Each structure stands twice: as C-alpha cells, then as structure tokens.
Amino acid sequence: xIEVKKLIKTYGKKDNALNAVDDVSFVxxxxxxxxxxxxxxxxxxxxxxxxxxxxxxxxGEVIIDGKNISKLSQKDVDKFRSEKMSxxxxxFFVQAxxxxxxxxxxxxxxxxxxxxxxxxxxxxxxxxxxxxEKIKALAKELSGGQKQRLAVARAIVNSPKILFxxxxxxxxxxxxxxxxxxxxxxxSRKNNVTLIVVTHDSDLANRCEAQVHLKDGKIESIKGxx
Amino acid sequence: MKITDIIVRAGRSLKQAKAxxxxxxxxIGVGAFTIVLSLAxxxxxxxxxxxxxxxxxxxxxxxxxxxxxxxxxxxxxxKYTEGPVVNYGNYIAKLLSQDDxxxxxKIDGVASATPIYAAxxxxxxxxxxxxxxxxxxxFRSGVKLEYIAGNSDGIDNNxxxxxxxxxxxxxxxxANDAIGKKIQIAVDSGIIMSNEIAVKTFDFNIIGVIKSxxxxxxxxxxxxxxxxxxxxxxxxxxxxxPMFDKYEGVLALANDGKDVKVVKDAINNAGxxxQTAEDLMSxxxxxINVLQxxxxxxxxxxxxxSVFGIINTQYISVLxxxxxxxxxxxxxxxxxxxxxxxxxxxAWIGFLGGAIGAGLAIIAGTITNPFIxxxxxxxxxxLIVFEPVSVIAVVIGLIIIxxxxxxxxxxxxxKLNPIEALRTE
Numbered sequence: 029x030i031e032v033k034k035l036i037k038t039y040g041k042k043d044n045a046l047n048a049v050d051d052v053s054f055v056x057x058x059x060x061x062x063x064x065x066x067x068x069x070x071x072x073x074x075x076x077x078x079x080x081x082x083x084x085x086x087x088g089e090v091i092i093d094g095k096n097i098s099k100l101s102q103k104d105v106d107k108f109r110s111e112k113m114s115x116x117x118x119x120f121f122v123q124a125x126x127x128x129x130x131x132x133x134x135x136x137x138x139x140x141x142x143x144x145x146x147x148x149x150x151x152x153x154x155x156x157x158x159x160x161e162k163i164k165a166l167a168k169e170l171s172g173g174q175k176q177r178l179a180v181a182r183a184i185v186n187s188p189k190i191l192f193x194x195x196x197x198x199x200x201x202x203x204x205x206x207x208x209x210x211x212x213x214x215x216s217r218k219n220n221v222t223l224i225v226v227t228h229d230s231d232l233a234n235r236c237e238a239q240v241h242l243k244d245g246k247i248e249s250i251k252g253x254x
Numbered sequence: 255m256k257i258t259d260i261i262v263r264a265g266r267s268l269k270q271a272k273a274x275x276x277x278x279x280x281x282i283g284v285g286a287f288t289i290v291l292s293l294a295x296x297x298x299x300x301x302x303x304x305x306x307x308x309x310x311x312x313x314x315x316x317x318x319x320x321x322x323x324x325x326x327x328x329x330x331x332x333k334y335t336e337g338p339v340v341n342y343g344n345y346i347a348k349l350l351s352q353d354d355x356x357x358x359x360k361i362d363g364v365a366s367a368t369p370i371y372a373a374x375x376x377x378x379x380x381x382x383x384x385x386x387x388x389x390x391x392x393f394r395s396g397v398k399l400e401y402i403a404g405n406s407d408g409i410d411n412n413x414x415x416x417x418x419x420x421x422x423x424x425x426x427x428x429a430n431d432a433i434g435k436k437i438q439i440a441v442d443s444g445i446i447m448s449n450e451i452a453v454k455t456f457d458f459n460i461i462g463v464i465k466s467x468x469x470x471x472x473x474x475x476x477x478x479x480x481x482x483x484x485x486x487x488x489x490x491x492x493x494x495x496p497m498f499d500k501y502e503g504v505l506a507l508a509n510d511g512k513d514v515k516v517v518k519d520a521i522n523n524a525g526x527x528x529q530t531a532e533d534l535m536s537x538x539x540x541x542i543n544v545l546q547x548x549x550x551x552x553x554x555x556x557x558x559x560s561v562f563g564i565i566n567t568q569y570i571s572v573l574x575x576x577x578x579x580x581x582x583x584x585x586x587x588x589x590x591x592x593x594x595x596x597x598x599x600x601a602w603i604g605f606l607g608g609a610i611g612a613g614l615a616i617i618a619g620t621i622t623n624p625f626i627x628x629x630x631x632x633x634x635x636x637l638i639v640f641e642p643v644s645v646i647a648v649v650i651g652l653i654i655i656x657x658x659x660x661x662x663x664x665x666x667x668x669k670l671n672p673i674e675a676l677r678t679e
Contacts, residue, residue, distance in 0.1 A: 048518045075674050082584060103588060110586025117676060121581045125270040137259040 030056040030079065030190070030222065033071030034123035035088035037074050037245075048074045049085070054253045056238070057080035058093075059220035060064075060190070062253065063211060073194065075242065076226050080113055080192055094192070110139040114183035116212070118195035120175045124168035128159060128178055129199035131167055135186045157211060180211050180214040187221035188223045191215070195234060209235060264598035268421075268606075271571070278560070278567045279607035283653055285557035286611025289648050291638070292549030294619055298639035299542040304535065304633070311531040312396025314514055318358055318367070318504040320347040337438040338500045352524070358506050361524055363517040365509045366552040368392065368466035370502035371488035372480045376453060382422050389476040390439065392484045396507070399478075403429035404462035409645065414439075414458035415478040417466035420582070429463040434461075441487050445494035451475040454490055456483065481497055520557065528589055560607065561659045568597070568663035573668075579667050580675025589668040596664035597657050604656025616640055 037049040048071045056062050066072040070213065077083035077088050090096045092112070097105055113134070119140045122131050132150045139230060154160050156176040162170060183191055193212060197205030213235060216223040224238070225236060233239050238252030268275040319419040322345035326332060332346045339346050349405055350369065359367040371392065377385040393409050409415070414437060418429060437460055442453035458479065479487075492498040506528065510515040514530050521528040572579070579592060619638040626637050 080670055091367045104582075107587050108586070109584070113586070115581075115584050117581075121577055122677065123578060126266065130266070134582065135585050137263070137589075138255050138582065138585050140256060144408075 029058050029093060031091040031188040032056075032075075032079065033089050033091065034086045035075070035078060035090070037071075037078060037083070038086045044195045047245050049078065049177055052088075052242075052245075052247055054247070054250060056222060056223055056253060059216070060121070060238055060252075061216050061223040061225065061236040062240060063225045063227055063236040063237045064235050064240050065228060065230070066248075067228060070242040071245040072226050072242050074245075076192055076194060077109065079224065080115070080190075110135065111158065112189045113150065114186070114188035114191050116176070116179050116183050116196045117193070118198040120172075120179045120199070122167040122170075122175050122178050122182070125166060127164055128154060128162050128170075128181075129164065129167055130212070131178055132182045132185050135182060139186050141186065149185050154183040155182060156182045156215070171204075173200055175205060176200060176204070176208050180208065180215075184215055187219070188221065190224065191229075192195060193223065195227055195229075197229065198224065198227075255587060257594070260591060261598055263264045264595055265602055267571075267575070267595075268599055268602050274567060274570075275311075275603060275606065278556070278563050279603045281560035281563045282557060282604060282607025282656065283562055283564045283614070285617045286608045286648060286652055287551045287557075288553030288556055288611075289550055289644055290547050290615040290640070292553060293577065293644045293648070294479050294615065294638045295549070295641045296542055296546035297641050297644070299495050299546075300539060300636040301639055302624050302635055302637060303538045303542065305635070307531065307535045307538070311534070311598060312394065312507070314365075314508045314510065315394075315396060315511075315531055316514065316518055316521060316528045317508040317530075317534065318349050318506050319351075319502065319527045320354075321522075321525055322347040325443050338496055340502055347430070350526075351474045351500060351501070352424060355501070355504050357502055357520060357524065358521060358526065360505075361517070361520050363509050363512045363520060365507045367504050370503045370505060370539055373441070373484060373488040373491045374503070375491075376442050376540055378420075378436055378437065378439050383424060383502050385421055385440075386420065388439075389475045390487070392481050393478040393506075397588050399462075400465040402465060404460070406462055408459065408461045409480045410476075412456075412458050412478070412483065415461055415462040415464055417477065419466040421463065421525075432457060432460045432463055439487065441489060441491050443494075444492050444529060446500065455485060458483075461532070466555045501532035530630075530672065553624035557655060561655065562579045564603055564656055564659040565662060567603070568600055568660050569666065570597060572667045575667075576670065576675045579670050580672040583670065583672035584676060585601055592670075593664040593668035597660045600656045600660025600664070601653050604653040605649065606658070608652035611652075612645050612649055616645070 032052060032054050035049050035052045036047055039046050039048055052069070053076060064072045064075060074083065078085050078098070081100070085098055089096050091097070095108070097108060100108065129150055132153050133146060134194055136146045136149060149161070151160070152164055157180050159174065159177055159181060162174065167175060170178060191212065196212065197208055200208060209232060214222060223236070225232060240250050240253065241243060241248040320340060326346060328343065328345055335346065335348060338349050352369070355367050355369050358364060373390070375390060377389060378388040379385040379610055393406060393415065395406070399406070399415070404415075406415065408411070416432065416437070421429060421432060422430070426435070437458050438455045439458065440453050440455045443454065445452070487491050506517070506521065508514045518528045518530055582592060619640060623636050627635060631639070
C-alpha cells in the first residue's frame with residue numbers, strides 16, 4: 029500500500045516560488061495499476077520522483093507498506109529502491125554496447141543478489157518478455173520494441189513490489205506499444221505488483237484500474253482510488 | 255554492490271571505448287616504460303659495479319693517502335715544502351714515504367701496509383719474439399681473479415700472471431700452452447750515467463693466465479707479480495730520482511675479524527686519509543644512483559602529465575554516460591558504488607598503462623642487453639636487470655596514482671542527480 033499524504037514540492041524561493049506538486053494526497057492499494065495523467069508541466073514526473081524516493085518533498089510524506097520513505101537516509105532509500113522498486117522509461121535507457129544478459133543483470137548486481145542465483149533469474153526475466161534468443165545479443169542490435177521489452181525484463185528481474193513506468197510507450201508505434209502494455213499489465217496482475225504509469229496517453233490510462241489527473245500540481249480529478 | 259561486479263563493469267565500460275582507453279593508458283605507459291627501464295639499468299649497474307668491486311678488492315683493505323694541511327687556504331699561494339708533494343686542487347699534501355708506511359703498519363688493527371709502487375717497465379718479451387708494452391701490478395691474495403689457466407702458486411718464486419690478450423702476441427696456441435714459459439721484463443735504471451740509461455731485465459715464469467678486464471683502473475687489468483718483485487723493479491727504476499721512496503698511496507690490510515671502519519678511524523687519527531673498499535664502492539653507487547634518479551625523474555614527469563590525461567578522459571566519460579549513471583542510481587546504486595565504478599575504471603587504465611609500459615621496457619631491455627654488453631665489451635654481464643619486485647611495485651604505484659586522479663571525476667559521477675540525468679529531452 030502506498031499512502032501519499034499532503035505532498036508539496038516547491039521550486040524557487042519567495043516571489044519566484046512555484047509549487048510543482050501542490051497538496052496531493054491519495055492511497056494506492058497493493059497490486060493496483062494507477063495512471064498519473066497530465067500535460068507536460070503538470071507535475072506528474074515530479075510526483076513520480078517523490079513517490080519513488082528519487083526526490084524529497086518540501087512537505088508531506090510518502091508511506092510505502094508502513095515505511096516513510098521521505099524520511100529515510102539516502103543509503104536506506106537506495107537500498108529500498110534496489111529491492112522493492114523498478115523503472116521503465118520512455119527512452120528505454122538500455123546500455124547499447126552491453127549484451128541483453130548484462131543489461132538485465134544490473135539491478136541484481138546493485139541489489140547484491142548472489143552470483144549463483146542471478147543466471148536463473150535473468151533467463152526467466154528474458155523469457156517473460158520473449159527475448160530468450162537475444163540473450164547474448166548487444167542491446168544496440170535490437171529494435172525499439174525489443175529494447176523496451178528488454179527494459180521490462182530488467183525492471184521485473186528482481187521481483188519488485190512497485191513498478192514505475194514513465195511514458196513506457198511514448199517512443200513506440202501502437203502495435204509494439206500495445207505489446208509492451210500487455211506485458212506490464214499481465215505482470216502486475218499475476219504478481220500483485222503495484223503499477224504506476226505516468227502518461228498523457230488516455231488510451232493507456234484507461235487500461236489502468238485507477239487514474240489521477242494532475243493540473244498545475246493539483247489533483248484535478250481522481251478515479252478508482254480513495 | 256559487490257566489488258567484483260564493479261570491477262567487471264568498470265573493465266567492460268573501458269572495453270567499450272577501446273581507442274580512448276588505450277591512448278590514455280599509453281600516456282602512463284611512457285612513464286612506466288621510463289621508470290621500469292631506469293630501475294633496471296640502476297639495478298644492473300649496481301650489480302655489475304658490486305661484482306667488479308667485490309672481485310677486485312678485499313673488504314679488509316684500506317687505501318691510505320696523505321692528508322693535506324687543513325689550515326692551508328687553497329686560494330692563497332702555498333709555501334714551499336721540502337720534498338715531492340701531491341696537489342689536490344691547490345690542497346698540497348706531502349707524498350708518503352717508507353717512514354709513513356712503517357707508521358701505518360704499526361697502527362692498532364693493521365696487519366700490513368704496502369706502498370703502491372709506481373714502477374714503469376720498458377717492455378715485456380719472450381726470447382726471440384717481439385717486444386711489447388705492458389704494465390705490472392702487485393698480486394694481492396685477497397682479490398679474486400678469473401683464471402683461464404694455472405693459478406697463483408709460485409708467485410713468490412718469480413712467478414707472473416699474464417692477461418689473455420697477450421697470448422696471441424706471444425705466439426701461444428692456448429692459455430695452457432703459456433704456463434711454465436719464461437718471460438722477461440725490462441726496466442730502465444733511474445740513475446743516469448754518462449748520458450746512457452742502463453737497462454736491466456728481470457726473468458719470470460708464467461704461472462697463470464687471467465681474463466683481461468676492460469677497466470684499466472681495475473687491479474686485474476695488468477700482469478701480476480709478487481710484492482718483492484715489484485719492489486725490486488721499483489727500486490731499480492726509481493732509485494736516484496726525486497720520486498724514490500715517495501708514494502701517493504699505501505694499501506693497508508686490517509686484521510681479520512677487525513672492523514675495517516675502526517681501523518680507518520685509527521689511520522685517519524694518525525694524520526692520513528683512509529678509504530675502505532666500501533667507501534670507494536659507495537662513490538660508484540652514488541654515481542649510478544644519481545643517474546638513475548634523473549631518469550626516474552623524467553618518468554615521473556611523464557606520469558604526472560598522464561594524470562591530467564586520466565582526469566580529462568574520466569570527466570568526458572562521466573559526461574557521456576550521464577544517463578547510464580542516472581539509471582544506475584535510479585535502480586538504487588549507492589553513491590559510494592558509483593564513485594567506486596569510476597575510480598576502478600581509472601585503476602584499470604593505470605594497470606593497463608603500467609603493464610604495457612613495463613612489458614615494453616622488459617622487451618626493449620631484453621633485446622638491447624646483448625648489444626649493450628657487446629658495445630661495452632663486458633662479456634656475458636647484463637647491464638639491464640629487471641627485478642620482479644620493483645616492476646610490480648611500479649605497476650601498483652601507477653594504479654594508485656590513477657585511482658587518485660580518478661577521484662574528482664568519480665565524485666562528479668557520484669553526485670550526479672538521477673532526475674536531471676534521466677530527463678528526456
């Protein structure tokens with residue numbers, strides 16, 4: 029369960045102060061898929077950064093399974109992220125010159141998973157996104173859709189509890205985009221993983237169980253959440 | 255994150271920028287090459303010098319010279335003193351005489367004192383053959399000689415040890431052929447009578463043949479005869495000249511088991527200047543060390559230059575990989591580990607540079623060694639000696655220097671804000 033309580037993030041000082049996130053509160057039950065919608069500049073990315081512990085709120089708090097991550101030390105929040113969270117980005121951020129295997133291995137190395145357990149986990153993750161045959165291929169040899177599937181494999185390899193997807197289909201055509209969406213929603217449903225999708229694509233948002241609309245940092249409307 | 259994983263990732267990202275990595279490490283390689291080679295030359299030089307010195311000198315031996323009057327001001331004209339003098343840059347000292355030799359011999363701890371007889375011979379020859387120039391020296395039992403044939407037995411019975419470079423000139427087929435043959439040394443008389451110089455010949459038996467040394471200063475470079483024989487030649491050659499019974503130096507031998515340094519102090523207190531074999535050695539070592547230090551200095555300069563190369567390369571690498579660093583931090587990689595990744599990349603560069611430089615130095619040294627030995631005519635002796643310990647120390651040192659140079663870029667990477675880094679343009 030993710031509890032977001034009265035989050036405010038202010039940029040600038042005094043007269044120039046701007047609330048990128050302005051008094052946002054909601055509760056996401058574990059395993060729910062939530063879309064955070066809004067135009068660019070609405071504060072949806074900032075909200076995601078704060079919810080994932082990459083950024084700290086000016087006031088308010090984010091409590092994940094009873095843990096206030098806004099109060100954790102940098103070291104603890106890094107550890108929390110490496111064990112419980114994962115990310116998928118619009119521009120994939122796969123390492124072009126590394127093999128698919130090494131790309132997927134990175135989160136396991138960061139989370140200190142023992143070497144003996146890694147291989148099985150990586151093979152399973154690549155199988156889940158249908159990239160088993162590309163295990164030794166370099167990431168740069170993949171197509172756009174394959175790259176994003178590789179990013180999904182990297183995101184799910186360490187069995188995260190929360191999956192953040194920042195415009196996951198923004199750089200893909202509708203067919204390959206749909207495939208990646210299927211992968212994400214299937215994974216979320218089967219494993220009871222909370223999926224938080226940041227997007228301005230209403231079709232993608234409508235596939236989520238809940239939607240949070242942001243405008244100028246404030247919640248404009250909220251659907252499916254308490 | 256495990257350090258082994260970081261090392262592997264560091265190595266992999268360097269492999270992905272092969273040309274840049276290679277060029278940066280080559281800069282360190284130049285330094286490594288110079289340092290490793292100069293260490294090897296120094297080690298070889300010291301080895302060679304010490305083998306020459308230990309085989310040519312007796313550690314219990316002291317070289318005693320007259321001491322200049324310390325009250326003399328060398329900038330002013332010197333007062334006349336009776337008898338021949340030696341002049342060390344206007345420091346005037348009286349040459350030693352037999353009285354001094356006897357005095358030195360009586361000093362506590364001195365077993366014997368022998369003056370250095372400056373006898374010059376007219377020629378050396380074998381009956382029926384051509385006459386040749388030669389120099390003779392006193393045979394010293396404490397000095398090891400490299401015998402090709404024979405030995406020193408019978409040296410006191412008019413024996414002579416010759417050097418192998420005379421074998422052909424004297425018409426001997428082999429070194430063994432020379433043993434037992436008679437040889438004559440002719441000497442001019444010091445006393446000139448009715449404008450004619452008398453010449454006397456001394457007969458010797460060849461008892462040994464030794465390898466000739468390339469170093470003229472070395473005591474093994476000449477023919478060797480007994481002390482009594484050389485004194486007889488000296489007496490005939492110098493008697494009647496003002497230089498008779500005047501010596502520039504005396505060789506004193508300390509008693510076995512006696513500390514040669516204590517004896518040296520005793521001789522110095524008696525008003526002479528004594529040098530041990532070690533003192534003479536230390537001068538050569540000092541020369542080698544200074545030469546080596548200069549060479550190493552150039553190497554360090556090259557390393558220093560390469561430090562800026564590493565810093566620059568690593569800064570560029572951090573800029574290029576902003577997104578990668580952002581991703582790793584988003585996935586929960588700790589600051590410390592991000593910093594380590596870049597420091598270890600620098601370490602790899604240092605290791606690579608050190609290994610390349612040291613490897614090339616060893617190859618170059620091994621190839622040129624025979625040529626150098628041949629050019630200097632020192633036989634099988636190697637003048638470039640690579641000591642594994644110092645090579646490894648250089649490589650480790652360069653790794654450490656590289657890591658230190660990598661600190662600033664690594665800190666920049668560690669401080670990178672993942673949100674900024676992952677912002678999609």
